Amino acid sequence: MKFAQPTGAWAGALAASLLCLSAQAAPLTRDNGAPVGNNQNSQTAGPNGPALLQDVQLLQKLQRFDRERIPERVVHARGTGAHGEFTATEDISDLTLAKVFEKGSTTPVFVRFSTVVHGLHSPETLRDPRGFATKFYTADGNWDLVGNNFPTFFIRDAIKFPDMVHSFKPDPRTNLDDDSRRFDFLSFHPESTRTLTLLYSNQGTPASYRQMDGNGVHAYKLVNDQGEVHYAKFRWATLQGIRNFDPKENEAMQGKDYSHLSRDLIEAIDRGDHPKWDLYVQVLKPEQLADFEFDPLDATKIWPDVPERKIGQMVLNRNPQNIFQETEQVAMAPANLVPGIEPSEDRLLQGRLFAYADTQLHRVGTNGLSLPINRPQVEVNNGNQDGAMNFGQTTTSVNYQPSRRENREETPRAVYSQLPLSGTTQQAPIQREQNFKQAGELYRSFSAKEKKDLINTLGGELARTDDEAKHIMLSFFYKADTEYGEGLTRVAKADLNRVKTLAAELQD
Numbered sequence: 001m002k003f004a005q006p007t008g009a010w011a012g013a014l015a016a017s018l019l020c021l022s023a024q025a026a027p028l029t030r031d032n033g034a035p036v037g038n039n040q041n042s043q044t045a046g047p048n049g050p051a052l053l054q055d056v057q058l059l060q061k062l063q064r065f066d067r068e069r070i071p072e073r074v075v076h077a078r079g080t081g082a083h084g085e086f087t088a089t090e091d092i093s094d095l096t097l098a099k100v101f102e103k104g105s106t107t108p109v110f111v112r113f114s115t116v117v118h119g120l121h122s123p124e125t126l127r128d129p130r131g132f133a134t135k136f137y138t139a140d141g142n143w144d145l146v147g148n149n150f151p152t153f154f155i156r157d158a159i160k161f162p163d164m165v166h167s168f169k170p171d172p173r174t175n176l177d178d179d180s181r182r183f184d185f186l187s188f189h190p191e192s193t194r195t196l197t198l199l200y201s202n203q204g205t206p207a208s209y210r211q212m213d214g215n216g217v218h219a220y221k222l223v224n225d226q227g228e229v230h231y232a233k234f235r236w237a238t239l240q241g242i243r244n245f246d247p248k249e250n251e252a253m254q255g256k257d258y259s260h261l262s263r264d265l266i267e268a269i270d271r272g273d274h275p276k277w278d279l280y281v282q283v284l285k286p287e288q289l290a291d292f293e294f295d296p297l298d299a300t301k302i303w304p305d306v307p308e309r310k311i312g313q314m315v316l317n318r319n320p321q322n323i324f325q326e327t328e329q330v331a332m333a334p335a336n337l338v339p340g341i342e343p344s345e346d347r348l349l350q351g352r353l354f355a356y357a358d359t360q361l362h363r364v365g366t367n368g369l370s371l372p373i374n375r376p377q378v379e380v381n382n383g384n385q386d387g388a389m390n391f392g393q394t395t396t397s398v399n400y401q402p403s404r405r406e407n408r409e410e411t412p413r414a415v416y417s418q419l420p421l422s423g424t425t426q427q428a429p430i431q432r433e434q435n436f437k438q439a440g441e442l443y444r445s446f447s448a449k450e451k452k453d454l455i456n457t458l459g460g461e462l463a464r465t466d467d468e469a470k471h472i473m474l475s476f477f478y479k480a481d482t483e484y485g486e487g488l489t490r491v492a493k494a495d496l497n498r499v500k501t502l503a504a505e506l507q508d
């Protein structure tokens with residue numbers, strides 16, 4: 001049988017496509033590797049007929065396009081990432097056996113900065129904490145320090161996180177932003193007073209990711225080779241100097257470029273202006289936890305007066321080659337810990353140990369940790385297997401442990417430290433709350449202009465809040481600092497006597 005020769009428009013398109021193909025070194029292929037004959041025209045039944053189901057290139061191209069999106073992160077959806085390295089500059093073997101802190105060693109890192117509340121393409125000018133998450137590809141496996149620019153958090157117990165996030169996200173009925181919803185929720189949570197003060201200060205609108213600090217927020221445990229435990233808080237101190245926008249500058253940027261934070265980082269790295277941060281640690285011995293008026297394992301608190309020790313430096317020096325493969329698919333999780341670094345008993349951190357790995361099994365997939373951006377630099381060697389998109393090569397019959405045929409050894413230095421316990425199970429608030437003192441100290445540390453910007457911004461939002469929640473929130477700020485509370489009450493057009501009465505009932 002003879003096939004009809006191409007004629008008319010079809011012949012023209014075919015000739016053009018062949019011309020193109022011959023001009024290129026690499027042929028265009030389908031996903032099965034087969035070369036594509038014509039990528040310009042669908043296959044149709046005659047010049048005026050419908051498209052044909054047998055046009056596999058058309059079908060596959062649309063199918064793949066239809067599936068390009070994975071779920072965005074439920075929080076911190078908008079982010080930008082960069083590669084770099086961390087150098088340990090101090091000997092802290094008295095504190096930890098973690099290889100990442102061996103003096104003089106360098107460890108590759110990937111950092112993802114982010115906004116928190118809104119979606120993947122939302123403006124970076126929006127008032128928010130900023131995420132500062134670092135994946136260290138250490139010689140002992142991956143360690144993720146998933147932190148924020150603020151050193152404290154709004155709440156102290158993971159069971160409250162979904163409610164808190166719902167109250168910060170747009171109204172599910174209207175999809176409109178409405179800060180009064182968060183004040184309605186937070187009026188039950190005086191522990192949020194300090195972090196709210198940060199959020200509505202100019203620190204809620206950083207001018208550049210390069211020009212902000214990062215904080216681990218929680219206490220972690222450092223464990224040395226004697227099994228001794230120290231509680232530790234980490235802070236990244238920017239060497240570029242801190243710079244935030246005031247409300248006017250922020251509004252101007254919003255009208256000009258709502259991707260200013262990503263653009264600034266990418267352009268700086270491209271031109272060889274590589275940003276750096278020093279890593280600091282504060283440490284407490286377990287017995288020192290009792291010495292404070294507040295619970296030092298409460299994520300709504302900083303550790304004032306505890307000396308900081310500089311332990312290393314990070315430089316970011318390479319932009320991702322593909323945002324989706326690296327920045328979007330990176331799976332940062334507080335559960336990614338390495339020998340020598342363990343979680344503390346902080347109730348917020350304990351919930352995070354579960355939540356990130358769990359969401360990533362859904363967001364990135366069962367084998368997401370095998371992707372190049374997530375894969376450790378050391379070999380993964382266990383009996384975990386199969387699942388969707390598995391491309392690991394299992395070459396042994398022994399997919400269990402222990403085995404007399406081919407054992408996978410346990411590592412004594414990786415055994416967890418031990419925590420003495422007593423008492424019963426319970427569901428109760430922490431004992432030493434001290435919700436207001438550090439908020440007042442923060443307010444008093446601001447310059448006159450910063451105080452004015454904060455009072456106008458926060459007071460303006462509180463003015464639009466329901467009467468009862470507004471007065472309760474104002475009483476929190478008044479309890480933290482009377483000048484702060486009075487200023488906000490004036491801008492929010494609230495009743496100062498009522499605020500004072502409510503504040504008098506609060507304990508600190």
Ligand code: HEM
Pocket residue numbers: 072073074075076079112113114130131132133146147148153157158159161215216217218299330331332348349351352355356359360363
């Ligand atoms: C119980 C409290 C919290 C829960 C349940 C929680 C949950 C989550 C979840 C589900 C994600 C998305 C992860 C992903 O899809 O890869 C996320 C992202 C993130 N969270 Fe939290 N979070 C909590 C508190 C915090 C705190 C206290 C901090 C800061 C210390 C923080 C910093 C971040 C950062 C930086 C990201 C983005 C990581 C990235 O860039 O990939 N979160 N959080």
